Amino acid sequence: MSSAVSAKHRSNLIIHLILIAGAVVMVLPFLWMVLTSLKTTTEATQIPIAILPAEPSLRGYMDALKQSPFLHYYANTLMAAFMKTTFPVIFSAMAAFAFARIRFPGRGLCFFLIISVMMIPNPVFYTPQYLMMSKLGLVNTVTALWITSLVSPFATFLLRQFFLGISKELEEAAVLDGCNPFQIFIHIMLPLVKSALVAVVIIQLLWSWNELQWPLIINSSPEKLTLSAGLATLVSMFGTDYPVLMAGAFMAVIPMLVLFFIFQRRFIEGVAFSASKG
Amino acid sequence: MNSKSRYAWAYLMIAPTLIGTLVFWSWPAVYSIYLGFLKSENFGLVSHWVGLANYERLFKDAEFWQNLRNTMFYVVLFVPATIVLSTLFAVLLNAKIRGRSIYRVIYFLPQVTMAAAAAMVWVIIFAQDYGLLNSVLGTHIAWISDKRFAMYALVMVGVWGSIGFNMLLILAGLQGIPRPLYEAAEIDGAAGFRKFRSITLPLLTPTLFFTSIVLVIGATQIFDSIYLIIGKTNVALPAVRSLVYAYYQNSFIYYDQNYGAAIVNILLLINLILTGIQFLLQKKWVVYD
Numbered sequence: 001m002s003s004a005v006s007a008k009h010r011s012n013l014i015i016h017l018i019l020i021a022g023a024v025v026m027v028l029p030f031l032w033m034v035l036t037s038l039k040t041t042t043e044a045t046q047i048p049i050a051i052l053p054a055e056p057s058l059r060g061y062m063d064a065l066k067q068s069p070f071l072h073y074y075a076n077t078l079m080a081a082f083m084k085t086t087f088p089v090i091f092s093a094m095a096a097f098a099f100a101r102i103r104f105p106g107r108g109l110c111f112f113l114i115i116s117v118m119m120i121p122n123p124v125f126y127t128p129q130y131l132m133m134s135k136l137g138l139v140n141t142v143t144a145l146w147i148t149s150l151v152s153p154f155a156t157f158l159l160r161q162f163f164l165g166i167s168k169e170l171e172e173a174a175v176l177d178g179c180n181p182f183q184i185f186i187h188i189m190l191p192l193v194k195s196a197l198v199a200v201v202i203i204q205l206l207w208s209w210n211e212l213q214w215p216l217i218i219n220s221s222p223e224k225l226t227l228s229a230g231l232a233t234l235v236s237m238f239g240t241d242y243p244v245l246m247a248g249a250f251m252a253v254i255p256m257l258v259l260f261f262i263f264q265r266r267f268i269e270g271v272a273f274s275a276s277k278g
Numbered sequence: 279m280n281s282k283s284r285y286a287w288a289y290l291m292i293a294p295t296l297i298g299t300l301v302f303w304s305w306p307a308v309y310s311i312y313l314g315f316l317k318s319e320n321f322g323l324v325s326h327w328v329g330l331a332n333y334e335r336l337f338k339d340a341e342f343w344q345n346l347r348n349t350m351f352y353v354v355l356f357v358p359a360t361i362v363l364s365t366l367f368a369v370l371l372n373a374k375i376r377g378r379s380i381y382r383v384i385y386f387l388p389q390v391t392m393a394a395a396a397a398m399v400w401v402i403i404f405a406q407d408y409g410l411l412n413s414v415l416g417t418h419i420a421w422i423s424d425k426r427f428a429m430y431a432l433v434m435v436g437v438w439g440s441i442g443f444n445m446l447l448i449l450a451g452l453q454g455i456p457r458p459l460y461e462a463a464e465i466d467g468a469a470g471f472r473k474f475r476s477i478t479l480p481l482l483t484p485t486l487f488f489t490s491i492v493l494v495i496g497a498t499q500i501f502d503s504i505y506l507i508i509g510k511t512n513v514a515l516p517a518v519r520s521l522v523y524a525y526y527q528n529s530f531i532y533y534d535q536n537y538g539a540a541i542v543n544i545l546l547l548i549n550l551i552l553t554g555i556q557f558l559l560q561k562k563w564v565v566y567d
Contacts, residue, residue, distance in 0.1 A: 012373070012375055015370045015373055015375055016375065016377075018366075018367075018370055019367065019370055019371070019375075019381050022363075022367055022381075022385065022441075023381060023384045023385065025438065026384050026385055026387055026388060026438070026441075026442070027384060027387065028403075028410075029388075029396060029399045029400060029403065029438070030387065030391075030399075032399055032402065032403060032410060033395070033398075033399040036399070036402060044402075044408075045405075045407075045408045046408060047407055047408050048413065049408055049409075049410060049413045091294040091295045091298065092295060094291040094292070094294070094295070095291060095292040095294070095295035095296070097291060098287070098288040098291040098292045099292065102284055102285075102287065102288040102291075104284065104285045104288040104289065105285065107288070110292055110296055113296065113299065113300065113304060114295060114296060114299045116304070117299060117303040117304055117307065119549065119550060119553045120303075120307050120546060120549070121495075121498070121499050121522075121542070121545050121546060121549050122499065123499065123501070123522050123525050123526070123542045123545065124306070124307055124310045124542050124543070124545070124546050125302075125303055125306040125307060125310070126306075126529075126542075127306075127310060127313060127529050127535050127538060127539055127542075128305070128306030128307075128309035128310050128313070129302065129306050130530075131309075131535075132302075132306070147302075148302040148303075149302075150294075150298050150302075151294060151295045151298030151299055151302070151303075152295075153295075153299055153303070156295050180283070180287060181284060181287040181288065181291070182287055182290075182291070185291070206389075206390060209392065210391075210392040210393055210394075212393060212394055212501075212502050212505070212506075213501055213502065213522075213526070216505075217526070217530055227392065227394070228392055228393070228394040229394075231392070231394040231395060231398060232394055232505065232506055234398075235398065235401075235509075242402055245398050245402075246398070246399065246402070248395075248398075249392075249394075249395035249396075249398045249399060250395070252392050252394070252395045253390075253391050253392050253395045253396075256390045256391070256392070257387075257390060257391075259390075260386075260387075260390040261383075264383050264386075267386070267390065268382060268383070268386055268446060271389070271443065271446070272443075272446040272447060272449075272450055
C-alpha cells in the first residue's frame, strides 16, 4: 500500500515538474518584457546578459509616451474595440434569436449567406474593403478601423446555437400574454443566454484589441494607428532602444491582462465554450 | 400574433447583420475573385479584363511556389507541434493534481497577449549576441536572420501562442471521456501509456480532429509574426514568406492589387478545400462515442 502511495506521489511530482517547465516558458516572455522595460539601453544589450536591471528606471515608459503618439494608439484602439464589440454583440444577438426562434420565409438562405463568409480567410476581404473605404474617403481615419466590423457572422452562428437550446414553453406563455417577438427577445431570451453573451463580448474584445493586419493596411498616419500597428512602427522609430520598445509592448498588453486576471474564469470558459459550440 | 407581423419582426432583427455581412464581407469576397481577372494601371484608375493572365504569371513565378512551400512547411511544423504539446499538457492537467486552475491561467496568458507585443519581446529573446535564448542554450544562432532557422523561430512563437487555447479544448474533450472506462481498463491491468493509447486517444479523436483542422486553416493564413518578427528588410524573408505576406506585399507595397488578389484567391481555394475535407471527414472518419 505504502509503495503504491509513494508511486502515486512520484508520478504527481513528475507531472508538476513538466507543468512547471511549461509554465516557465509561457511566462518568460512577459517577465522578460517587464524586466527589459526597466533596464537602461546598455543593460538591455550587454554581454553577458543582465537578468535584472541594476537600477530599475521608468525612462523607457516616459520616452514611449513622449516621443511616440502612444496615447493616440490607445484612444484609437479603445474606440475600435468598443465599436467592434458593442455593435456585433447587439446585432448578432438579435439576428441569432430570429434565426433560432422565428420561422420565416427565406430563413435558411439568409442564414447561409451570413455564415458562408466564415469559410473565407480574412485577407480575401481586405483589398475590396480598402477600395470601398477609398471610395468613401475613409482611408486613414479612425472610422475605417471599425466600420467594416459592425457585424459578426461568427457571433451570430454561436449565439444561434444557444437560442436553439432554450425550451419552447417560456416563449409560449409570453406569446399568450401578447408579447411581440422583440419583447420576448429582450425580456425572456436575453437573460437566458447571458453567459454566451459574455463569451462573445470577450472574444470580440480580445480579437479587436489585438488585430494587426487591417489597421496596418487601412491607416498609415501615426496618429490614426492602433496599438498593434503602432507597436510595429515603434521598432522603426526606436531601433534597438529595447527598454522603450518593451515599455510600449507592456503598456499595450496591460489592459487585456488586467481584464483577464479579474475575469479569468469567464475568459477561459467563454473562449473554450464558444470553440466547442462553434 | 399573426404570421405577417412575426415575419416583419424577424426581418427587422436580422437586417443589420444580413446587410452588414453582404455589404462588408460577401461583396468584397466576390469582388476579390473579380479583381483576380483584371489588370489595373495608374494606381487603379483604369482596369481592363485580362482573363487568367494573373494566374499564368503566378504559376510561372518561382517566388509564388516558394511562398506556397513556406506556408505548407509552417503548417506541417506548427500544427503537429501544437497538437502534441497541447495534448501532453491537457493530459497532465486532467490528472487529479493541485493547482490546476493556476496552470490553466498561466498557459492561457499568451492567448490574451497582443501578437505585436509578444513578437517584440521574442525579437529580443532571439537576438544573436545578447538574446536570452542563445544565452540559455549557449549558442550563437541568428534565429531570425539566418534562413535555416527563421522558420523554426516563427514556429516556436506560434506554438507558444497557441498551446493555451488548444489545451483547453483538448482538456474539455478529455473530461468528456467516461471514468468507468479507465476503471475497467485498470482492472484488466492496463496502466499509463497503454490506457492513453487504447482509451484516451480513440475517444479524443473528434476533439483532436476538430482542433487540427482549425489550426491548419489558421496556420495557412500566417502573417503577423512574419511581418513583426522577420520584417521586410530581413535576408531570411524569402525563406519564410507566406502566401498572405506575399499578398500584403504585392497589394499594399508594390500596389499590384490584381496580382495580390490572385495570390489570396489561391489561398481561398486552399481553405475551401480544407473546409470541404473537414466536412466530409467529420462524417466518416471520426469515432463519435
